[in-house]
Amino acid sequence: MSRKFNLFSRRDMLKISAGAGAGLALGNWSVFAQNSQSSGLIQRAIPSSGERLPLVGIGTARRYNVGTSAEERAPLKEVLKRLPELGGKLIDTAPSYGTAETVVGDLVRDIGNRDRLFIATKVRKQDLADAKKEIEQSFEILHTDKIDLIQVHNLVGLDDVLPVLREMKAAGRIRYVGVSTSSGRQYADFIKMMEIEDLDFIQVNYSMTSRTAAERILPLARDRGMAVLVNLPYSRGRVFQRAGDRAIPDWAADYADTWGQFFLKYILANPAVTCVIPGTAKIKYLEDNLGAARGPMPDAAIQKRMEQFYDALPS
Numbered sequence: 434m435s436r437k438f439n440l441f442s443r444r445d446m447l448k449i450s451a452g453a454g455a456g457l458a459l460g461n462w463s464v465f466a467q468n469s470q471s472s473g474l475i476q477r478a479i480p481s482s483g484e485r486l487p488l489v490g491i492g493t494a495r496r497y498n499v500g501t502s503a504e505e506r507a508p509l510k511e512v513l514k515r516l517p518e519l520g521g522k523l524i525d526t527a528p529s530y531g532t533a534e535t536v537v538g539d540l541v542r543d544i545g546n547r548d549r550l551f552i553a554t555k556v557r558k559q560d561l562a563d564a565k566k567e568i569e570q571s572f573e574i575l576h577t578d579k580i581d582l583i584q585v586h587n588l589v590g591l592d593d594v595l596p597v598l599r600e601m602k603a604a605g606r607i608r609y610v611g612v613s614t615s616s617g618r619q620y621a622d623f624i625k626m627m628e629i630e631d632l633d634f635i636q637v638n639y640s641m642t643s644r645t646a647a648e649r650i651l652p653l654a655r656d657r658g659m660a661v662l663v664n665l666p667y668s669r670g671r672v673f674q675r676a677g678d679r680a681i682p683d684w685a686a687d688y689a690d691t692w693g694q695f696f697l698k699y700i701l702a703n704p705a706v707t708c709v710i711p712g713t714a715k716i717k718y719l720e721d722n723l724g725a726a727r728g729p730m731p732d733a734a735i736q737k738r739m740e741q742f743y744d745a746l747p748s
């Protein structure tokens with residue numbers, strides 16, 4: 434039987450058997466089962482404020498770049514509606530993701546759940562006047578007077594834009610300031626930037642196929658008190674191709690029921706990571722991905738074992 438979307442995971446069954454004395458003795462199976470499924474997601478604190486975020490959010494690049502028809506937007510609307518209902522919170526978007534920021538803004542307004550979400554967007558303009566314009570447009574497009582996090586996208590315009598973001602934070606228009614990258618070619622500059630700038634957040638690519646961030650960037654974020662969003666956690670889906678249709682190994686079953694959870698927990702095993710943002714445009718992926726914010730997290734030894742298992746798979 435496919436492991437993918439079982440009603441009860443092995444981890445749920447362990448929780449259920451632990452509480453079976455209470456739940457089943459009362460003949461209260463359905464309530465017990467429901468509680469076990471809707472149990473809260475694990476959260477980690479943003480170091481600069483102590484505010485806690487669920488370990489898994491969603492990314493909107495590519496798949497949210499759709500038109501205006503209700504048909505195209507319907508599955509995305511379902512995801513954005515269910516995200517906070519399932520205990521999730523963070524949405525990462527950007528003006529440069531085609532229509533994605535507009536789609537997020539429109540759908541969140543239509544659903545009416547803005548106050549249950551943490552919306553992170555970006556600014557990517559070299560010229561300061563253009564950057565300011567892009568930021569103001571984000572407020573309009575997202576139909577909000579407060580944006581939770583704005584990140585300087587891929588270091589573009591960093592020196593000019595960061596002071597503007599800090600002023601906006603001081604004025605209460607944005608809550609947090611960050612900088613993103615998703616390319617190893619930028620890491621040297623990114624590290625230099627992290628050493629001197631005070632930031633609430635960094636965003637960086639880190640996955641089973643891109644492990645370099647764990648060497649310097651993640652430890653530095655911890656030392657410098659910066660929250661970390663992890664982008665490209667599935668290397669745009671490449672990790673699933675390598676896993677193929679084989680089952681996850683038995684020894685990993687205490688941590689993950691699916692390959693998605695295996696790959697996300699591999700990342701979350703690193704305590705510097707605050708939240709992973711897998712590209713999530715389907716409800717079945719949302720449910721699967723949020724499952725990685727439940728149950729035990731791998732320690733360093735299990736994380737190493739995950740790497741060894743993956744590396745031994747035929748490529």
Ligand SMILES: NC(=O)c1ccc[n+]([C@@H]2O[C@H](COP(=O)([O-])OP(=O)(O)OC[C@H]3O[C@@H](n4cnc5c(N)ncnc54)[C@H](OP(=O)(O)O)[C@@H]3O)[C@@H](O)[C@H]2O)c1
Binds near residue numbers: 492
């Ligand atoms: N420099 C930057 O700031 C930067 C750069 C890149 C990305 N980002 C952010 O990071 C986010 C994540 O990156 P990404 O979306 O490009 O790539 P990703 O998260 O590494 O991979 C997304 C792919 O994984 C698949 N997927 C998602 N959940 C799955 C599951 N549970 N089981 C099986 N397949 C699953 C999706 O399939 P489908 O195609 O079928 O939906 C999609 O193709 C972006 O959306 C964006 O918000 C930021």
